[in-house]
Amino acid sequence: MTNFGLLGADTKTGEITGVTAEWIAKQTAAAIAAPGGLGILSDSISTYDQATSTTKVTRNWHGLLSVAKGRRVLRSGVYGTGGFTLEQIRDTHLPQLLAATDRPSAVAICGGTNNMSNDASMASGYAALTEMIDTLRANLIRPILWLAPPRGDAALGNVLKWNARVAFLARKLGLQVVDAYTPLASLTTGGIANASTDYQAGDTVHPSAVGHAKIAAYNASLPGWLERFNDAPVQLAYPADASTMMANNEGLFLSDSGHSGYGNGWVQWGTGVSSKSIVTDASGVRWQRMTKLAGLAGQGGLQYNISTGFTPGDLIEIVGRLNVATVEAIYSFGVTAYSGSTLIASGTGGPAGMQGLVYADGVVRARLVVPAGATIVRGELQFNSFTPTADTYVEMAQIAVRNLTALGLS
Incomplete structure (x- = not known):
């Protein structure tokens, strides 16, 4: 059986079968996908x-x-x-x-x-x-x-x-x-x-x-081990980012006015978080931190709800940076779709999910195809249900939610 591999070669016999129109079509589609x-x-x-x-x-x-x-x-x-x-x-x-x-x-x-x-x-x-x-x-x-x-x-x-x-x-x-x-x-x-x-x-x-x-x-x-990798770049949130679906730079956590330590536009939920705060690192990046003290059970976190700017079939992406204090912390980051208050779809991505996406410096990405009936697209970071033996925290920064279909990037 002929298998289209590199240069159209059969991986069992080594025979070069030629670069056919079918092979070119597969390569083009795969490059896009x-x-x-x-x-x-x-x-x-x-x-x-x-x-x-x-x-x-x-x-x-x-x-x-x-x-x-x-x-x-x-x-x-x-x-x-x-x-x-x-x-x-x-x-x-x-x-x-x-x-x-x-x-x-x-x-x-x-x-x-x-x-x-x-x-x-x-x-x-x-x-x-x-x-x-x-x-x-x-x-x-x-x-x-x-x-x-x-x-x-x-x-x-x-x-x-x-x-x-x-x-x-x-x-x-x-x-x-x-x-x-x-x-x-x-x-x-x-x-x-x-x-x-x-x-x-x-x-x-x-x-x-x-x-x-x-x-x-x-x-x-090993010399040259990664020379053949060609990863797509991740564009984090930046000031006055017109491509994000989040309003007023709310993925940058510039203000927690009227809140108890969490950024404007975000909603808190659950009982598994001891406290929230916004901290600024040495490079000036502002991080939204959620702390869980030793012995606290339960789960909880922060959500960002978006109700406009998408239709069924659109590809939505959430990107940002994560930092976690201890190995003990169990957490999830991602994008979901709701019909009213009912969860109807979860995106691929999030370091605690099956399809974890994690860079060296904590850059993460998750994607969701909007299902029919969705009224809310939600980005969120949460502590899953666990009881730490020592104080721990998870924090996020430079969050952006983008409609890749609307931007012509899907």
């Missing part, structure tokens, strides 16, 4: 902060890689489920990624951990991996492969065999690789070098925060 960014298809290792967590990552190797490279990598979606094999990732999460409003231009296929029990499972997983490569390339999305981290159980030998085969495939097809093995492996044994620091307690499969940081730092250090 993909705004850039790195998507993640994964099992638990690249999806969660912890193996047992139900909260998607905000600090994983792909988020930390952004830190190391300084706004060069935009995470455009984390699609993963703990325990999934590559076959399950192919059948469940690949279709979700392809259907996303904010489809990435490159995707790291970070699976295989749950295919390493035996040779038959690895063979089936490898077939699923090659199918996903073909599908992504047919949609003009660049695949990036994954070398699995070492592990401390009987499957280590299979990890070594798997990684050798994936590395060969990457060289054969000219694909980039995220190497999660080398930075965590012992040079003498081939297994885990530092289980006590690099892996979660009592777990020799899932890297810890330290392990993820090592994966990010190692890959960031």
Whole structure:
């Protein structure tokens, strides 16, 4: 079967099939549809902060890689489920990624951990991996492969065999690789070098925060690793911004007149916030802060409601900057649509959602296609329901909500 990949090459035979009209049409459509960014298809290792967590990552190797490279990598979606094999990732999460409003231009296929029990499972997983490569390339999305981290159980030998085969495939097809093995492996044994620091307690499969940081730092250090990325720029709010749907510079938090520490135009809700304040950093940027003291339960936050300037089918984007005090904070940022007081749609985006979008300096983006019946488009930042053991806060700055369709940018 011929698959439209780079230069119209069949990824199984290497045959150059030619640049056909169909291939050109696909490339043109994909260039318009993909705004850039790195998507993640994964099992638990690249999806969660912890193996047992139900909260998607905000600090994983792909988020930390952004830190190391300084706004060069935009995470455009984390699609993963703990325990999934590559076959399950192919059948469940690949279709979700392809259907996303904010489809990435490159995707790291970070699976295989749950295919390493035996040779038959690895063979089936490898077939699923090659199918996903073909599908992504047919949609003009660049695949990036994954070398699995070492592990401390009987499957280590299979990890070594798997990684050798994936590395060969990457060289054969000219694909980039995220190497999660080398930075965590012992040079003498081939297994885990530092289980006590690099892996979660009592777990020799899932890297810890330290392990993820090592994966990010190692890959960031490789010469030219990110030269092929072409991420779309994010335009933050600025004074007298005519493109934003927010009135009177209210995304810049210049005033909290008549409010208890929160910006004009915003609405507070819930019981999970101890206090609100606007703080100015050394560069003069004003941040809207929400603090949650140790022991406080519940959820709550700030909302910005927009009732005009959109019609069904319009693509709405919210952008801004986030800063979070502690890893313990669980929060969401995004854009939603309401019919009256009833939630009818949630956008893709937000660092606590499945499709978290986070830059190194906290630049975030979320998008929503306005559904029929929507009367309100809402931008919001909230604390999710959790009880911190220490005081924490989350803050936002330079928020803009734009109708990309009306601006001719959709």
